[in-house]
Amino acid sequence: MPVTAHPAFNKASFYFKMKLIRVPVDPNTLEVDIKQMRRAITKNTCMIVASAPCFPHGTIDPIQDISKIAVEYGVPLHVDGCLGGFLIAFMDKAGFPLKPFDFRVPGVMSISCDSHKYGFTPKGASVILYRTSEICSHQFYALADWPGGIYASPSIAGSRSGFLIACCWATLMYYGLDGYVEETRKIIQATRALAQGWSKIDGLYLLHNPDVSVVAVGSKAFNIYYVLDGLRERGWHLNGLQNPAGLHIALTQLHTLPGVIEKLIEETRECVAEVMKRDNTNDTPTAVIYGTNQKVPDKSIVCDMAKLYIGACYNTTIPSSSAKNAH
Ligand SMILES: Cc1ncc(COP(=O)(O)O)c(C=O)c1O
Structure with missing residues (x-):
């Protein structure tokens, strides 16, 4: 692949x-x-x-x-x-x-x-x-000789929520063919407008002409992660890319609302202007994470760190100070 x-x-x-x-x-x-x-x-x-x-x-x-x-x-x-x-x-x-x-x-x-992406349905189907x-x-998969009866299952997941499947069906019916065509038209138009706007900002270049709804940019003039973090400070949560370094956005219905794309282009221009003024020595959070990842040749260390983070999120140990307060 x-x-x-x-x-x-x-x-x-x-x-x-x-x-x-x-x-x-x-x-x-x-x-x-x-x-x-x-x-x-x-x-x-x-x-x-x-x-x-x-x-x-x-x-x-x-x-x-x-x-x-x-x-x-x-x-x-x-x-x-x-x-x-x-x-x-x-x-x-x-x-x-x-x-x-x-x-x-x-x-x-x-x-x-x-279906839970551009089908606009809830996640789970x-x-x-x-x-x-x-x-x-x-x-x-089927098993014929189980004491619990003949077992048959259609997918890797075992028990699944019929509620989510019903919600998915209802959403598909709500939009219907015409609704999806209309939403597609608006999202693709917004994507192309953003790609055009970003490509006109000095120092940014499109990593690829958007085929569908994703616009990805990089820079040969400055550390693109500074722009990503600058946009984050302004409330835009875009994704960081690597190899090559970049940032991207997958446009959704929300971005088709009046003025949203214009605001994103304008605030990106502001972030780029700020980065151009600085001497690029002030590392921001994403620049540090991806910069460090680039410098670590053994990627298993980075994977271990990522797994440690997930493990910490799952950890149910109650810190002793909050355990006392809980009583
Ligand atoms: C292109 C693509 N393939 C597959 C997936 C499936 O991901 P998941 O494992 O979350 O279902 C995603 C989710 O973002 C995706 O963007």
Whole structure:
């Protein structure tokens, strides 16, 4: 899979003890290197992944080219449409035509779309589509001789909330096809307006032209994380990117409200002007985190730190001073 595909795949291959090969992207275009992707295929390859679009840069991988490799080697191609699945499906109708990314492309065997992102539904239900019911059947598990009866389960998750599935259904019905097309139109328009605005700010450059709803920028003139932290101080919580350093935003319905994009462009311009005035020695929180990560060659140390943080969040030990106060 391209190195830009979501870490959910790294996590799954870790759980299932499968070897994952990450294919680099071209450092300038940030598009996956198709030649290296072909070279990565071995007799053990069981799946190829493409994103539509990927989270970091919002790029839609060249699905038709990747499909040719998939068909040639008889390997199923999975399209990760988790982030933008509920936009790309409506972009043609909204007036922003895309190249085919779905089952129209012969190698594509499965597609995922998160309904809780641009489907606007609550989290807890999602969508995986298979080209055939035969492929789908591999997802099911059944056990016939359990004393508790015949057990059958459709997915890795066991008990699931019917409430969330009902809420998902109700949301889909509420928007309907026309509603989704309209929201897609507004979000894509806002995305393009932001990309245009940011690209005109001196010192910033677009990491990739937005294919869907993500705008990602970097800088060759200053430490981009200063801008990220400056925007955070103004109430904009954008994401930091690395390799290359950058920041991005995935636009949502909220950003389509009147004046929001204009305000974001203006406040980004202010942050950039501040950074340009400073001598760039004043490290801000994100600059420190990513700067340190760059300097640590053994990434397992960084992973250990991240896991320590999660562990601390789960820790239920009550500090002795608050334990006393609790009585
Ligand atoms: C492109 C993409 N793929 C997959 C996922 C799935 O993530 P999760 O493991 O949270 O369901 C996400 C979530 O942000 C995503 O953006």
